[in-house]
Amino acid sequence: MGELEEYLYHYxxxxxxxxxxxxxxxxxxxxxxxxxxxxxxxxxxxxxxxPAMMNEGMVLVVSPLLSLMEDQVKQMRARGFKRVIALxxxxxxxxxxxxxxxxxxxxxxxxxxxxxxxxxxxxKLSRMSIQLFVIDEAHCIxxxxxxxxxxxxxxxxxxxxxxxxxxxxxxxxATPDVQHDIMSFMGMRDVNKHIHPMDKxxxxxxxxxxxxxxxxxxxISSLLSSYQVPTMIYFSxxxxxxxISLYLDEKxxxxxxxxxxxxxxxxxxxxxxxxxxxxxxxxxxCTSAFGMGIDKQNVRLVIHYHMPAEVESFIQEVGRAGRxxxxxxxxxxxxxxxxxxxxxxxxxxxxxxxxxQEVVDWIFHRQSIPIHEVESYIIEKxxxxxPWRFIHYQLEQIGMKNNSIFLSETYSKQWxxxxxxxxxxxxxxxxxxxxxxxxxxxxxxEMCRRxxxxxxxxxxxxxxxxxxxxxxxxxxxxxxxxxxxxxQEETASTWKxxxxxxxxxxxxxxx
Amino acid sequence: MFTYILLDSICKLRGERTVSNIYHLLTAKxxxxxxxxxxxxxxxxxxxxxxxxxRKTFQKELRHLYDQGWIEVYQDKQVVLxxxxxxVLNGFDHSQIYLNGMKYDNHALxxxxxxxxxVQTCTHIQQHHDTFIPVVDDESVQQKVKEIFxxxxxxxxxxxxxxxxxxxxxxxxxxxxLGHLFTDQLTTPRHIGSSKIQLAxxxxxxxxxxxCQLMNLSHFLCFAIEKDSSVSFLKEIVPHExxxxxxxxxxxxxxxxxxxKGHGLEMIAxxxxxxxxxxxxxxxxxxxxxxxxxYSPFLSDHQLQWxxxxxxxxxxxxxxxxxxSLDDHISYxxxxxxLAMSHQQKEGVF
Ligand SMILES: [Zn+2]
Numbered sequence: 031m032g033e034l035e036e037y038l039y040h041y042x043x044x045x046x047x048x049x050x051x052x053x054x055x056x057x058x059x060x061x062x063x064x065x066x067x068x069x070x071x072x073x074x075x076x077x078x079x080x081p082a083m084m085n086e087g088m089v090l091v092v093s094p095l096l097s098l099m100e101d102q103v104k105q106m107r108a109r110g111f112k113r114v115i116a117l118x119x120x121x122x123x124x125x126x127x128x129x130x131x132x133x134x135x136x137x138x139x140x141x142x143x144x145x146x147x148x149x150x151x152x153x154k155l156s157r158m159s160i161q162l163f164v165i166d167e168a169h170c171i172x173x174x175x176x177x178x179x180x181x182x183x184x185x186x187x188x189x190x191x192x193x194x195x196x197x198x199x200x201x202x203x204a205t206p207d208v209q210h211d212i213m214s215f216m217g218m219r220d221v222n223k224h225i226h227p228m229d230k231x232x233x234x235x236x237x238x239x240x241x242x243x244x245x246x247x248x249x250i251s252s253l254l255s256s257y258q259v260p261t262m263i264y265f266s267x268x269x270x271x272x273x274i275s276l277y278l279d280e281k282x283x284x285x286x287x288x289x290x291x292x293x294x295x296x297x298x299x300x301x302x303x304x305x306x307x308x309x310x311x312x313x314x315x316c317t318s319a320f321g322m323g324i325d326k327q328n329v330r331l332v333i334h335y336h337m338p339a340e341v342e343s344f345i346q347e348v349g350r351a352g353r354x355x356x357x358x359x360x361x362x363x364x365x366x367x368x369x370x371x372x373x374x375x376x377x378x379x380x381x382x383x384x385x386x387q388e389v390v391d392w393i394f395h396r397q398s399i400p401i402h403e404v405e406s407y408i409i410e411k412x413x414x415x416x417p418w419r420f421i422h423y424q425l426e427q428i429g430m431k432n433n434s435i436f437l438s439e440t441y442s443k444q445w446x447x448x449x450x451x452x453x454x455x456x457x458x459x460x461x462x463x464x465x466x467x468x469x470x471x472x473x474x475x476e477m478c479r480r481x482x483x484x485x486x487x488x489x490x491x492x493x494x495x496x497x498x499x500x501x502x503x504x505x506x507x508x509x510x511x512x513x514x515x516x517x518q519e520e521t522a523s524t525w526k527x528x529x530x531x532x533x534x535x536x537x538x539x540x541x
Numbered sequence: 542m543f544t545y546i547l548l549d550s551i552c553k554l555r556g557e558r559t560v561s562n563i564y565h566l567l568t569a570k571x572x573x574x575x576x577x578x579x580x581x582x583x584x585x586x587x588x589x590x591x592x593x594x595x596r597k598t599f600q601k602e603l604r605h606l607y608d609q610g611w612i613e614v615y616q617d618k619q620v621v622l623x624x625x626x627x628x629v630l631n632g633f634d635h636s637q638i639y640l641n642g643m644k645y646d647n648h649a650l651x652x653x654x655x656x657x658x659x660v661q662t663c664t665h666i667q668q669h670h671d672t673f674i675p676v677v678d679d680e681s682v683q684q685k686v687k688e689i690f691x692x693x694x695x696x697x698x699x700x701x702x703x704x705x706x707x708x709x710x711x712x713x714x715x716x717x718x719l720g721h722l723f724t725d726q727l728t729t730p731r732h733i734g735s736s737k738i739q740l741a742x743x744x745x746x747x748x749x750x751x752x753c754q755l756m757n758l759s760h761f762l763c764f765a766i767e768k769d770s771s772v773s774f775l776k777e778i779v780p781h782e783x784x785x786x787x788x789x790x791x792x793x794x795x796x797x798x799x800x801x802k803g804h805g806l807e808m809i810a811x812x813x814x815x816x817x818x819x820x821x822x823x824x825x826x827x828x829x830x831x832x833x834x835x836y837s838p839f840l841s842d843h844q845l846q847w848x849x850x851x852x853x854x855x856x857x858x859x860x861x862x863x864x865x866s867l868d869d870h871i872s873y874x875x876x877x878x879x880l881a882m883s884h885q886q887k888e889g890v891f
Pocket of ligand 1: 480503
């Protein structure tokens with residue numbers, strides 16, 4: 031065993047690295063700037079977690095995914111590594127300030143990009159020795175990334191403020207343009223690039239077009255009646271996830287189904303995730319909120335009940351299938367009205383014309399206005415943070431932001447409004463073009479689905495090691511897969527027996 | 542059970558308050574007004590039992606009651622039961638309801654979660670599963686479980702044995718579904734517990750009913766642990782310390798501290814940069830929960846007696862009516878104080 035493997039075994043209990051991890055960690059340990067494009071589920075996080083554990087100095091991870099950060103902190107603590115913390119702006123102010131004061135006690139610190147606007151935090155960080163500056167979901171830096179986040183554009187100046195430690199930029203999906211954006215924006219020099227193909231040879235692609243929405247239900251229930259395997263079904267609405275979950279529960283004999291979305295209690299979310307993890311559930315009907323934090327190896331089937339708004343999300347979600355390398359299948363169900371759903375999502379992510387006008391009127395009327403007032407107004411009005419991030423960034427670009435207030439004095443209202451409207455139009459067009467690309471993939475029937483899907487990201491595709499797609503060679507009866515073992519224990523008849531079974535089951539052996 | 546709670550609340554409010562008051566009561570939006578109302582209308586049991594209830598859902602449920610013809614809504618959003626609603630309410634068996642929101646509030650959930658996490662931790666460690674994702678996220682619960690675990694020197698057999706003995710004893714005295722519900726939620730290495738939504742389906746109830754059932758379960762636990770002298774292990778690990786935190790709003794809590802130091806109302810108001818009427822509201826809140834409240838700076842004995850007599854005679858909680866039956870120089874503040882104190886005498890609060 032090499033030295034790195036020994037550390038890996040010691041901290042994580044694995045004796046070998048997964049594809050690409052080792053090379054990245056070696057570069058990181060040599061203090062090089064690294065850009066890594068690794069498919070979901072390939073263990074991106076080990077690339078900075080291991081250096082955090084084995085080296086001197088703190089590792090700072092910037093990530094926009096709150097729940098993912100928290101899951102990782104939990105998992106690391108569960109493994110016995112306690113010097114890890116996640117800071118986010120949802121915390122109570124006092125609690126946060128206390129944690130910032132004690133930050134030097136931690137070796138691995140996760141922060142959300144918004145948090146880096148907190149001056150107390152950046153002041154504290156700049157006094158500490160940071161060995162590695164990790165940018166997770168680095169595609170958010172790029173205007174051409176599907177999830178552009180204006181907050182990410184502040185990372186450049188913050189990185190300088192922290193005395194420019196080595197950078198590790200990580201993402202699961204990045205076209206060559208986006209890769210270029212990331213490196214040039216962060217001023218990364220002599221970058222060691224680790225670009226791994228995103229296609230997995232063990233996933234077959236299938237598109238099922240229906241002429242009636244309810245046919246989707248028939249399709250899924252007959253599919254799951256024949257294949258009771260670990261399955262994730264993605265929906266773009268919570269309501270639908272719930273409805274179909276209940277339907278399948280009633281319709282398919284013996285199938286264990288549950289739904290999961292951001293509206294559940296924390297405890298219910300943990301329980302459902304764990305049940306799925308341990309094969310107590312066969313099927314999860316979920317929104318995109320599910321899946322980021324869990325590392326389930328044996329998902330066999332990923333079904334998209336609705337078409338996602340862009341190819342990147344689709345690839346990421348499909349990538350949760352077959353992490354153990356066994357043959358797995360992606361099914362996308364499509365009805366021609368489905369294009370309206372992502373269209374609606376796009377609308378809700380961008381501020382509409384009326385809101386832009388309203389905000390500009392307001393700022394010019396007041397002349398100077400605290401930023402947080404605008405923030406809470408927009409978030410309350412739209413029920414979504416994305417429009418606020420958009421407006422905030424645009425006003426900052428224009429130069430109206432002055433510390434914590436927006437100032438209107440030196441500008442013409444008409445000009446500001448037209449700047450915002452242009453930016454809005456551009457973003458809208460971009461999002462719509464993303465949606466069209468997705469739809470094009472769904473509707474094309476000339477090419478191999480695998481080749482068509484990955485052509486934007488890589489030149490070559492890895493030849494599949496099982497079936498390829500419904501254009502090439504796919505046949506359900508050629509799919510060799512095993513039913514999930516239903517390891518349900520005999521349930522005791524009374525609660526008292528059950529309680530004894532749960533609490534005292536091992537005691538006899540140990541006495 | 543949720544329907545019962547809604548109907549019961551509406552019944553007790555006697556049409557003197559709006560539906561919003563019920564919503565605030567259930568979600569424990571701790572405002573002085575909510576707390577005062579819950580005392581006045583004897584609704585302290587339901588205080589804060591559904592903190593995550595969304596207003597939309599609440600309105601939908603009320604709509605349902607309305608469609609059933611069980612309630613009537615007046616123009617100004619006050620609600621009353623119809624005759625039918627009243628008979629539905631009377632049809633419910635409420636002998637198995639242990640809810641006591643004002644008393645147990647956050648302690649109930651805390652107790653429940655400590656026991657759940659303790660079971661998960663001990664069964665995992667005992668069976669050599671050293672890494673697991675805790676089913677409870679709350680830091681204070683995790684901290685508590687750690688303390689217990691180390692206090693008992695990681696002796697999982699002893700902890701689990703005590704838990705089994707005492708929980709069995711408590712649930713044997715409980716109405717039937719509670720023992721089931723409790724065990725169904727437990728997580729061990731062999732089995733992850735059921736979620737609220739799954740339990741609701743299993744028992745053929747709505748999620749809201751199940752929420753109330755589970756709250757009832759946790760309140761039952763608190764109640765039984767407190768009452769049964771033989772469950773010494775549970776008493777030790779999740780004691781309910783009385784009056785450790787008076788059920789006051791945070792702001793009233795601060796006022797109370799200054800008041801105890803001997804500061805007068807005007808002084809507190811100027812120190813805290815608040816209106817004097819706000820500080821007076823805090824005093825009313827305090828008068829509901831503090832024993833032997835010293836009313837002398839605000840009321841003479843004579844005034845107290847007089848106001849109390851009027852309240853008795855009128856049999857109403859409507860401030861305006863009471864005020865009109867008294868002299869002009871008696872203030873609303875004084876009337877509210879007397880209402881608060883007379884409530885304490887009746888209920889023997891805490
Ligand atoms: Zn193909």
